[in-house]
Amino acid sequence: MNDSTHGIRIRPGGPADAPAILDMLDSAVAWMNARGNTEQWGTTPYSKKPGGVARVERYTTENSPYIAELDGTPVGALVLDTGPSPQMPIAPAGEPERYVRLLVSDRRYAGLGVGEALLARAVEETRRAGVEVLRVDCWAGGGGELVAYYERNGFTRTDRFLSEAWPGQVLARRVG
Numbered sequence: 001m002n003d004s005t006h007g008i009r010i011r012p013g014g015p016a017d018a019p020a021i022l023d024m025l026d027s028a029v030a031w032m033n034a035r036g037n038t039e040q041w042g043t044t045p046y047s048k049k050p051g052g053v054a055r056v057e058r059y060t061t062e063n064s065p066y067i068a069e070l071d072g073t074p075v076g077a078l079v080l081d082t083g084p085s086p087q088m089p090i091a092p093a094g095e096p097e098r099y100v101r102l103l104v105s106d107r108r109y110a111g112l113g114v115g116e117a118l119l120a121r122a123v124e125e126t127r128r129a130g131v132e133v134l135r136v137d138c139w140a141g142g143g144g145e146l147v148a149y150y151e152r153n154g155f156t157r158t159d160r161f162l163s164e165a166w167p168g169q170v171l172a173r174r175v176g
Contacts, residue, residue, distance in 0.1 A: 010078075010117060012064070013077065018057050018060050020074040025056070039166075063081045065078070068114050076104065076117075078100065084099050096129075097131060097135055098122065103115055115153075132176030135158070
């Protein structure tokens with residue numbers, strides 16, 4: 001799938017993409033911290049968090065990763081699964097679902113629609129699997145900007161949750 005507006009190409013990912021995904025996650029933490037957001041992902045680079053590298057490696061081997069590229073450079077990543085992380089206090093959908101386990105973009109390419117292109121691919125893959133609901137959970141703190149982002153991309157709020165002190169929001173999008 002190509003995004004004709006900005007030349008974004010999305011391809012299936014794999015284990016060789018783990019270092020690029022970790023770099024994007026590390027830069028996202030630095031970007032958030034530079035804007036005063038230390039609550040969403042903390043202050044430790046993702047690659048230095050206990051279990052961070054192993055989690056990304058699992059994403060690329062046990063889940064369905066997709067990489068957004070611009071001129072051959074990885075600029076975003078999406079990881080789809082058949083449900084939420086078992087570590088999260090989230091109720092099952094009650095029907096088959098696809099679940100966005102990770103959505104991250106390289107902040108140097110902000111404004112080009114990388115996240116939107118990856119979410120469009122998630123919708124496409126969900127439909128292709130014959131599944132009618134795509135869900136995601138996200139940080140609901142701050143001013144709610146991340147929740148609003150998903151709402152702008154066709155998702156509707158469902159359940160709120162608290163994971164330790166981390167406020168979360170589950171959102172769903174019907175794709176059938």
